[in-house]
Amino acid sequence: MSYELYYWPTIQGRGEFVRLALEAAGADYVDVARGSAAEGRGMPALLRFLPDGGQDAGLVRPPFAPPFLKHGRLVVGQTAAILLYLGPRLGLVGKSEAARLWTHQLQLTMADMVTEVHDTHHPIASSLYYEDQKPQALQRAQDFRKTRLPKFLDWFEAVLESNPVGGARGGPYLVGGRLSYADLSLFQLVQGLRYAFPKAMKRALKNAPRVAALHDGVAQRPRIAVYLGSERRIAFNEDGIFRRYPELDG
Amino acid sequence: MSYELYYWPTIQGRGEFVRLALEAAGADYVDVARGSAAEGRGMPALLRFLPDGGQDAGLVRPPFAPPFLKHGRLVVGQTAAILLYLGPRLGLVGKSEAARLWTHQLQLTMADMVTEVHDTHHPIASSLYYEDQKPQALQRAQDFRKTRLPKFLDWFEAVLESNPVGGARGGPYLVGGRLSYADLSLFQLVQGLRYAFPKAMKRALKNAPRVAALHDGVAQRPRIAVYLGSERRIAFNEDGIFRRYPELDG
Numbered sequence: 001m002s003y004e005l006y007y008w009p010t011i012q013g014r015g016e017f018v019r020l021a022l023e024a025a026g027a028d029y030v031d032v033a034r035g036s037a038a039e040g041r042g043m044p045a046l047l048r049f050l051p052d053g054g055q056d057a058g059l060v061r062p063p064f065a066p067p068f069l070k071h072g073r074l075v076v077g078q079t080a081a082i083l084l085y086l087g088p089r090l091g092l093v094g095k096s097e098a099a100r101l102w103t104h105q106l107q108l109t110m111a112d113m114v115t116e117v118h119d120t121h122h123p124i125a126s127s128l129y130y131e132d133q134k135p136q137a138l139q140r141a142q143d144f145r146k147t148r149l150p151k152f153l154d155w156f157e158a159v160l161e162s163n164p165v166g167g168a169r170g171g172p173y174l175v176g177g178r179l180s181y182a183d184l185s186l187f188q189l190v191q192g193l194r195y196a197f198p199k200a201m202k203r204a205l206k207n208a209p210r211v212a213a214l215h216d217g218v219a220q221r222p223r224i225a226v227y228l229g230s231e232r233r234i235a236f237n238e239d240g241i242f243r244r245y246p247e248l249d250g
Numbered sequence: 251m252s253y254e255l256y257y258w259p260t261i262q263g264r265g266e267f268v269r270l271a272l273e274a275a276g277a278d279y280v281d282v283a284r285g286s287a288a289e290g291r292g293m294p295a296l297l298r299f300l301p302d303g304g305q306d307a308g309l310v311r312p313p314f315a316p317p318f319l320k321h322g323r324l325v326v327g328q329t330a331a332i333l334l335y336l337g338p339r340l341g342l343v344g345k346s347e348a349a350r351l352w353t354h355q356l357q358l359t360m361a362d363m364v365t366e367v368h369d370t371h372h373p374i375a376s377s378l379y380y381e382d383q384k385p386q387a388l389q390r391a392q393d394f395r396k397t398r399l400p401k402f403l404d405w406f407e408a409v410l411e412s413n414p415v416g417g418a419r420g421g422p423y424l425v426g427g428r429l430s431y432a433d434l435s436l437f438q439l440v441q442g443l444r445y446a447f448p449k450a451m452k453r454a455l456k457n458a459p460r461v462a463a464l465h466d467g468v469a470q471r472p473r474i475a476v477y478l479g480s481e482r483r484i485a486f487n488e489d490g491i492f493r494r495y496p497e498l499d500g
Contacts, residue, residue, distance in 0.1 A: 051405055060412050061352050064359045064405050076351050078358040080330075085351055101326050101335055102311050108328040108358075109314045115365060123373050124386065125393035136374065136386050143375035155301055155314050162310050 003029040003086075004070040006046045011240035012192070012233075014079045014114065015067040020184040021083060023227040025090035031232070032070075049075070080107045083181045092181040103175050106159065106182040110189055113152045117196065118241045120144045120248055130238075130245070141248035145200040149193070153208040156186060160210035172214050179221075186211065187218035192242030197249045253279040253336075254320040256296045261490035262442070262483075264329045264364065265317040270434040271333060273477040275340035281482070282320075299325070330357045333431045342431040353425050356409065356432040360439055363402045367446065368491045370394045370498055380488075380495070391498035395450040399443070403458040406436060410460035422464050429471075436461065437468035442492030447499045 003022060007015025009031075022029045035041025051062055063077030069085070076085050084104055087093030093103050118126075123140040124133040156174070165177040174182045190211060194201045205212045218224055227233055236242055253272060257265025259281075272279045285291025301312055313327030319335070326335050334354055337343030343353050368376075373390040374383040406424070415427040424432045440461060444451045455462045468474055477483055486492055 051408055060414060061355075062405075062408065062412070063355075064402075074348060074351075076355060078355045081351055081355045081358055084334075084354065097335075098324060101324075101331055104334065105311075105313075105326060105328045105331045108331055111358075112365070115362070119369070119373075123369075124389045125397065127393060127397050133389075136389075139374045139383075139386075143377060147375065147377050152314075155312075158301055158312065162312070164310060 001072055003027055004032050005029055005067060006032050006049065006070065007067040008046075009033040009043065010234065010237070012188075012236065012242070013067075013240050016188055016234075017079050017110075017181075017185045018067050018069065018082050018086070019232070020188055020224070020227075021086050021090055021092055021181045023232070024179065024184055024221065024223055025092060026223055027090055033066075080104065080111050083107055083185075087181050090181075092179065092184070094176050094178075094180070099175055103180045103182045106156075106174055107185055109152070109155070110182070110185050113148075113189065114241060116144060116148055117192065120196075121243050121245060130243075134247075137245075137248060141197075142250070145197060145250065149197070149200060149204050150207065153204050153211055156211050157208040160214065172210050172217065174214070179218075183214060183218055184224075187215050187224075190215040192236065195236040196242040196244055198244075199249045251322055253277060254282050255279055255317060256282050256299060256320065257317040258296075259283040259293065260484065260487075262438075262486065262492070263317075263490050266438055266484075267329050267360075267431075267435045268317055268319065268332050268336070269482070270438055270474070270477075271336055271340055271342055271431045273482070274429065274434055274471065274473055275342060276473055277340055283316075330354065330361050333357055333435075337431050340431075342429065342434070344426050344428075344430070349425055353430045353432045356424055357435055359402070359405070360432070360435050363398075363439065364491060366394060366398055367442070370446075371493050371495060380493075384497075387495075387498060391447075392500070395447060395500065399447070399450060399454050400457070403454050403461055406461050407458040410464065422460050422467065424464070429468075433464060433468055434474075437465050437474075440465040442486065445486040446492040446494055448494075449499045 005015060005018055007013065032041050033043055033046040037044055046066060049059060049063060049068065059075060061075060063075060067079055067082065068075055068077035069082045076082055087100065087103065093100050120141040121130045121137050122133065123136045130137065159174055160172050163174065173179060174186065219228065255265060255268055255272065257263065282291050283293055283296040287294055296316060299309060299313060299318065309325060311325060313325065317329055317332065318325055318327035319332045326332055337350065337353065343350050370391040371380045371387050372383065373386045380387060409424055410422050413424065423429060424436065469478065488494065
């Protein structure tokens with residue numbers, strides 16, 4: 001039974017964290033909103049699940065927003081909850097409860113960071129254009145670069161440093177001696193941050209060499225390398241979470 | 251073995267979502283940072299777990315920030331992950347994987363909302379005072395009141411409305427026919443929003459009568475009522491997430 005991912009079709013966004021897990025595992029999945037309406041896919045197929053999209057899917061448990069995953073009759077929203085569900089099924093998390101909780105805790109901290117990245121260009125309202133909140137974005141981005149970015153990266157570096165079996169299977173990995181969905185998400189964070197804040201990230205990664213090495217290791221995994229070179233990987237752009245506005249970097 | 255909750259001792263904050271779960275279940279727990287340093291508690295006991303607090307706890311899996319929970323040797327951070335761990339142990343979540351995922355998904359959406367509430371008074375930087383970002387806060391709070399608050403409440407109302415067994419055991423409940431940690435968290439959100447935005451919430455709850463009824467039902471539960479009247483319940487104040495700045499309401 002294949003997985004159906006529902007996410008906006010023209011951006012990486014939060015859906016990318018799910019795509020990377022599905023790709024890394026070689027899972028059978030459909031990126032529904034990128035399909036054609038003639039096949040029952042495309043944007044109409046996504047919108048019918050949303051509260052303000054007509055709700056003719058008649059769901060008892062409607063998602064608040066994309067991404068959401070459909071697997072058989074189950075529909076699950078919230079990026080971190082999707083990965084919580086997929087982790088054991090795709091072999092992308094350890095078997096113990098402690099490993100699963102810790103992996104999830106890492107993911108939730110990355111989710112917090114993603115929200116902060118989004119708010120560097122939208123500090124006032126998601127409903128307004130960037131151009132309508134640019135002075136405030138300059139202020140928020142400055143604090144993000146100086147305070148928040150190093151704080152998050154330092155923490156991930158410390159996590160990698162304190163992982164007692166990080167290198168056992170050719171790591172480094174965040175949890176134990178094998179790849180988890182949290183590693184894939186940290187890879188994506190580094191990719192996105194390098195796109196959005198090339199100058200600030202160059203400085204910040206000097207203090208986080210293990211984070212940089214994890215990024216490089218994930219990029220070189222065969223399935224991920226194939227995915228990144230394929231048309232399935234949407235390019236970064238200025239509609240997504242990670243946007244290259246040079247005035248916000250520095 | 252008692253639970254140890256670590257959170258800032260003078261605010262409800264994100265720790266309150268965990269306190270409410272522990273209180274509703276009548277669990278044996280210690281609110282560590284509110285104890286005395288002479289007993290090995292208080293703020294020093296909290297700070298030693300944090301990356302910038304000395305790290306002499308020597309944790310392999312250090313939390314990024316409070317709240318975090320210690321239970322035996324396990325230390326788990328991130329509010330939603332703590333509740334994911336506590337839910338089955340405290341009888342505050344259903345038994346099926348689908349029920350647990352859905353309850354968690356609700357919690358994660360509430361966590362997103364909590365972050366947005368925080369950012370109404372701190373849209374630029376957590377490291378600055380409210381007074382230093384007040385014009386921006388007025389703008390963000392306006393968007394929150396007009397756009398985000400109704401969107402979130404409408405969704406929770408729809409969730410309650412579509413729960414097929416909501417009323418079976420004297421509900422309404424978000425998931426199935428019994429209390430879950432998500433209900434306790436929604437109660438806390440309504441309490442906090444009523445404190446911070448009394449005018450906007452009065453309007454918004456007119457369209458969300460089931461959310462208001464859930465709040466009232468939780469408040470009347472015997473253990474919760476006792477807790478709310480006790481000294482263990484910290485009063486809302488202007489250091490927490492929900493702050494009453496009348497200029498941000500309207």
